[in-house]
Amino acid sequence: MPWPCSARLLQEVFGIERIALVYGWSMGGMQAYHWGACHADMAGRIAVVCGSARCSPFNQVFLEGVRAALTADPAFRDGHFAAPPRAGYRAMGRVYAGWALSHAFYRDELWRAAGFESLEAFLAGTWDSNFARRDANDLLAQLWTWQHGDISRCDAFGGDLDRSLAAIRADVLLMPGRTDAYFQAQDNAAELPRLTGARTAALRPIPSDYGHRAGNPHNIPADRAFLRETIAAFLAA
The missing domain is CATH 3.40.50.1820 (Alpha/Beta hydrolase fold, catalytic domain)
Incomplete structure (x- = not known):
């Protein structure tokens, strides 16, 4: 329990x-x-x-995409990260950016309310470094916990x-x-x-x-x- x-x-x-x-x-x-x-x-x-x-099957598929982006980094070896996955963090952020916000958010350029002048500036300034402050192995554990969430x-x-x-x-x-x-x-x-x-x-x-x-x-x-x-x-x- x-x-x-x-x-x-x-x-x-x-x-x-x-x-x-x-x-x-x-x-x-x-x-x-x-x-x-x-x-x-x-x-x-x-x-x-x-x-x-x-956690719905659709949600699990999203999380598999996030996991794949993170673990594609060469720092992921033998089931864990031996070093911070700099490229993996950025890839995970770019995948996450499309899911965490909505079609309407990007269509209506709501990122401008946060002071960004372009979509690329928003992605680079917000999502490229969003996960880098976290331990990558902890992120994997969080993804596993999320996928197995079920009362x-x-x-x-x-x-x-x-x-x-x-x-x-x-x-x-x-x-x-x-x-x-x-x-x-x-x-x-x-x-x-x-x-x-x-x-x-x-x-x-x-x-x-x-x-x-x-x-x-x-x-x-x-x-x-x-x-x-x-x-x-x-x-x-």
């Missing part, structure tokens, strides 16, 4: 038996789902932002996704990005009617052209405001 130590930490060290809101974006959204399913008595509310209950893999559910979703008793708010390419809104829409044990369950897509980044809206005021207002209403309900 994922994250049992986190629950024990809250209970045994901090004396916290109930969490008002478990909030997570992206892989954090998958973790929020885990809290709701695996620690149903602790989570009062869960907010899944640009996440899903399991039904917990021992209590035996791979039954319907059973794991029905185990959630919290109030549930699903906030996919309307233009998110890999955690797609249609996946959350399919999960919604299967949350049969939840006190309440709602789907509130983020009306944004920033793709997956809408759920972590650094320097995107409209998306940040939408998230804050929606979460405030969720907590107040």
Whole structure:
């Protein structure tokens, strides 16, 4: 069962038996789902932002492309990186750039709002170095964890996704990005009617052209405001 130590930490060290809101974006959204399913008595509310209950096959294909770009670097030998993969970081960034943001983002040149004068300047200034500050072997572990994200893999559910979703008793708010390419809104829409044990369950897509980044809206005021207002209403309900 994922994250049992986190629950024990809250209970045994901090004396916290109930969490008002478990909030997570992206892989954090998958973790929020885990809290709701695996620690149903602790989570009062869960907010899944640009996440899903399991990594979809389409999402896994995207991640395979990212992995292939990174591991094509000659620094990848015998299953791990012996040195920082400079070319691999850049290749991974260029692949990721097309998925993290949307068709509309590039069509309407929304990168200009960040001060870039050309598409190439945006890619070079943002994505070419985006992953270079991270350890490449840690990135591989993160990709593996992401691909295997699935709340039904917990021992209590035996791979039954319907059973794991029905185990959630919290109030549930699903906030996919309307233009998110890999955690797609249609996946959350399919999960919604299967949350049969939840006190309440709602789907509130983020009306944004920033793709997956809408759920972590650094320097995107409209998306940040939408998230804050929606979460405030969720907590107040």
